[in-house]
Amino acid sequence: MLSSHGSLGISSPEATTDTAITPDSEDDVATEIIPKEEDADEQALENRGDAKPIAAGDADAAAQPTPRKRGRPRKHPIVEPKKTSHARSKTGCGTCRRRKKKCDETKPYCMNCEKNNVVCDGYEPKQPWRSGKQKALVIRNQIPAELPLLVDGVDGSIDQMFFRHFTTQVGRVLSLTDQQNPFLDIIVPMAMGHVGLMHSLLYLSGSCLMANEPNTRADWEERQEHHSSKAMLLLKEDLASLTSSGETAVATIGDPSIAQTLILCLQTVCAGDLTGSYRHHLNAMKEMLMIRQGSFPNEQLRRFILEFLLYHDYSSSITSLSNPLDGRSLALMKGFQLPEYMIQPQAGTLLGVMDGLFGFISRIRQLRDQIRQRRAMGKEHWWDTPIIHDAFVIDNELRAWECMHPPDSPRYAASLLYRQCTWIYLYRTVQLSRPSPTFKQAVDEGLRYLRMLPRETDDGSTQSILLMPLFLLGCAAFEPEQRPEISAAFQRLQEWSSLGNIKYAKAIVEQVWQMMDEGREEETWDWETIIARRGWDFLVT
Incomplete structure (x- = not known):
């Protein structure tokens, strides 16, 4: 047996597979012996990837060894679904x-x-092709490099120039106090946190620069128009946002918006506006202050705005053909007279308001309206008994008026100048419009007070309030020798302040002088009509 089986294992030299009989083999069937992988020749290893499963007993197939797969074969192999090949369109x-x-x-x-x-x-x-480095460079260049604005509303060198001009020139010119400047101490800090007020401030400053610039600057004009539109738009938005059901916007309007209205009113003055735009701002301020009389958290701001309004409101009655003073004007003036223990008259910023002189101006304006009505009716006399009686009352009160400022203060001479011009306004109203010794004496006395005012050392507290008394002195200067000094005062004021309305006030005074010299003295009484015939409407403040 052993020899026969051994002869079977070596009888065929071409056989490549060895077999062996084991005790556990059934029917003594030869069992296939799988050679080790390291014993396989290199050619067989290269062909293993193409080998297919071979049934047992197939001698020819057994000549090519294949790797054994681990695990039980699946009955139904998983067939992976084919993915739809769709490239995303770019x-x-x-x-x-x-x-x-x-x-x-x-x-x-x-x-x-x-x-x-x-x-x-x-x-x-279609875009030109770029490499990865070029695309990265483009992306870096597209990153915004601009920094936020340091102050909202101040954008660029021109705006910075406007702001600097306000803080160094306009604010100083508009300052009407001896010790403090409300525009720099109150308005500017408030504008730093309120963009609408800042636009209004820059609009005012730009208007002052352009009013005195001989050549038009397109870039300045463009920025000025920008600030004008932004200021108006933001003010309207503030009013609209504060409007609630059953409540008007002015009832809840904030202090910055009221200050913004004040600045816009000043803009019309500084720019030399002749269309009467200031009236809209004054009326808006009247309404705001009437409703908010007791609801100002900032008492200093309330007093400054109220005094500013009254000064310009009452001054406008001197040049306006129709009387602008109404019940609100009188109520606000009455409410401004605080008890002595709370605030002294010398603490006021504007002459004529706290010292009571503007109360006389409003009463004189009522007399002028009555006389103008009698003149229009062709009455033989301009005045009647009630008019003369009221004039005597005002005259007595002006004589009893006392200046509250110390004699060593610049306000002392300025207050006397204001009282003198208020009396000239009264005398010019009730007396015939012709030269007289009284007119000459009154104007000479006013010029003496004018010479007492400091010029070189003035801090602005007197220069800022000279336009109105100069206008009244000029309209009463029947004597030609008095006029050069008044003209020189106009010129100094123009050079000092550069306000746009000064040249128009001087032009009216010069027209009055021309009519006086032409023998038309009677017509010069009604200088309000002279202004209206020119189509002008401006403030002498």
């Missing part, structure tokens, strides 16, 4: 790309957008 229309939909890329508009009834944004233009 050239689709803008609408489909945003909607993440497939685009048919029909030109000029894709049919997908047409079918869905949406607007097709079209296709992006």
